[in-house]
Amino acid sequence: MPVPSAAPVPPLDPVGAALAEMATPLLLLDAGGTVTFANVRAASLFAGAASAGPVLAALLMSQGAVKPRALDDALRAGRPARERLAFADGRLVEAALAPLSSGGFALTFDDVTEHVRSAALARLEPLTGLCNRAELHERLGAALTEAERAGAPLAVLLLDLDRFKAVNDTLGHPAGDALLRKVAERLRNAARQEDVIARLGGDEFAILQIGRAGADALRAAEALAARLVELVGRTYVLDGQMLNVGASVGIALYPADGRGADDLMKHADLALYRAKADGRATYRFFEPAMNAAVQARRSLEIDLRRALALKQFSLAFQPQVSLETGTVSGFEALLRWHHPERGPISPATFIPLAEEIGVIVGIGEWALRTACREAASWAQPASIAVNLSPVQFRGGKLVETVTLALAQTGLDPARLELEITEGALLDDTDGVLTVLNGLRGLGVRISMDDFGTGYSSLSYLQKFPFDKIKIDQSFVRGMAGSAECGAIVRAIARLGASLGMRTTAEGVETADQLDAIRAEGCSEVQGYLTGRPMPADQAAALLT
């Protein structure tokens, strides 16, 4: 760029002064495109190179801008034009050319670098550089408009990593983040240029597959899903570690599975949920039945959330009979839910749901208090067994809850037996053992429920001195036909005896089973033979 030949035209009047000092960069050009005036801002925009003298094209080239075609054309045709210019130093400048009635042109500039950059950043997810959720929705909306116009299909694939939490937990968040970046890279590799890839947060990703014609859309979506599952599932090496995660994918197709963005996203999510339920590391297409299943579950969830307030729960009491004395030594309190329209709902259905949505804590507290109050009213000091959910151990308030229930009802702590399953000990064994010791400190007894069906880890029996082991009913039922079941019952009974723990056989239904149980040396039985679960008043009557 040659040194400017002339100084800026000195302003002689207020209008001239305003033009020279206004905040917008301004150039005045003659009809041939030669700069006749540059104001202060224009001079600074062009780093001092702008002044009267050079032709526009040369001035722009001094900043490394590519030949401005629209401006050139407009200059020749004498009409207005706008054009975005990219300077070599990365600046983006929007130029607006306006012909003047006095001849020549006014050319103003707007530096939009920051604006464009932040708009681009606002669309990107910072960790992986993929689109963010907002951008995905925008692109999905645009793709749907286009798909509708052209009658073209498109596919939404949602991908979720399996076992990602374990990576974060064991190797830390920096490793987790590095892994997410590698996953993003593999997604880019698997998808095509025109597909939209987004990270929705956590370990959730979405891919919008656009522009696959006709019946090919389904096959293309399936091929991509299979490729994603395979590729993302391959081993990673990262910071000197070998890592493995899996991927589950749910797919929804436009227009078959929905015409709107929300429906497609929701249906892809349901399909993803199914893929995970079906054992992970796989993909599933949306099916309408998934919707029905989720609706049913949601409706049950709504009812379950208000069941406690609406007093729809009750307790049934099943006798436990001592094999030494042949008398009722206590009862196990069993939770019942009677819904006014649905009728009785099986605990096997509602308890897992209550655990999942967390309402089991409130329900468990109610059951504990109700059982203690009932037992406190009995004529004899029989024991009362209450089940605890693993979820109740997580809140850190269980000891307090039990203390309160005992205080409120006045029940002798020695009469309360809390039953836990191995499931409670699986996660955070040490934390649960601390709580169990706290409970034991209150004077209550602790039983291991359903023993023999879960992991049946003997280490739990060694880690905590349970008062009682309850042998799962499946072994008791199997005793008649299977020598193995008998052997297992015998082994658990002896194990209990040698560890100083009592043993209760559950599910005793026939006199033969009772004889067999007695022969194996169990301390107590519980089952239909010795008493079905019964309402509170009948249980109380048995003790008078």
Next chain:
Amino acid sequence: MTDDLRRLVYYSRNRTAGAPEAVDGTIRGILETSRVNNARVGVTGALMFNAGCFAQVLEGPTSAVEATFERIQQDERHGDVALLAYDVVENRLFTDWSMAYVGASQAEVARYGDLADSSGFDIARMTGDRLCAVLHGLALEEEAAAAA
């Protein structure tokens, strides 16, 4: 992250399909690309193509080995990649060359095929160390043959 010297050993099923000459060409292509790319980042190693699978040893700074391996993982031509070993090592086993292509001719492929039959040589069953040792031996043989 410290850039320790690491050795990575893996094998994978070869997805390159086609006539023997075409397969040979593809493998040569992979080898050539590996030589150029890996030399630049300080990764050395050995590649073995045998009876439908790749076996490869990569040695170099952690970050370079990880980047190279990630590129391999994203390569369509590799299927069922099994990582056999990934350890910090004191020294390289494969130093002054980028990659060795073992099995340059159909005759050699046949030779390894014989090996499989007679000695129960099965890459899928080999440990990382054993595989590494075999590749090292083959690479030395090749070097000696080239020098002769």
